Amino acid sequence: MRSVPAKPPRINVTIGLLQLIGVLQSEPGHSYWYGYEIMKKTEMPSGKLYPMLHRLEAAGWIESRFEDGTAQGLGRPLRRMYSFTELGQEHAERLRWAASELRDVEAT
Secondary structure (H helix, E strand, O other): OOOOOOOOOOOOOOHHHHHHHHHHHOOOOOOOEEHHHHHHHHOOOHHHHHHHHHHHHHOOOEEEEEOOOOHHHHOOOOOEEEEEOHHHHHHHHHHHHHHHHHHHHHHO
16 A cells, blocks of 8 residues: 655745745845854744744754754854755745745735
8 A cells, every 4th residue: 555645834924924935035145044043143042943944854844953063162062053944945046036026025
């Protein structure tokens, strides 16, 4: 019997999601971001940010990895780093375009 692949979670477009996308795309040479860094830039509490990151990762929009090094060598726990996948980058660009179009309509 063939198993049915799990359906990716639904991603609701919210102001928080647009803020998160804005941060992840804000510095072209900066491809991986860690959670606290994102929290500072978006001013989102961890209870809002981390569930959003987990949903985006489950949907295939972002990927995460631990930073290079060891906790002993760094003198702190390793940070989990987040970055867009190719799919996530495509969705993010479309959402940012749609949001800019809505701002243009609202301004007229």
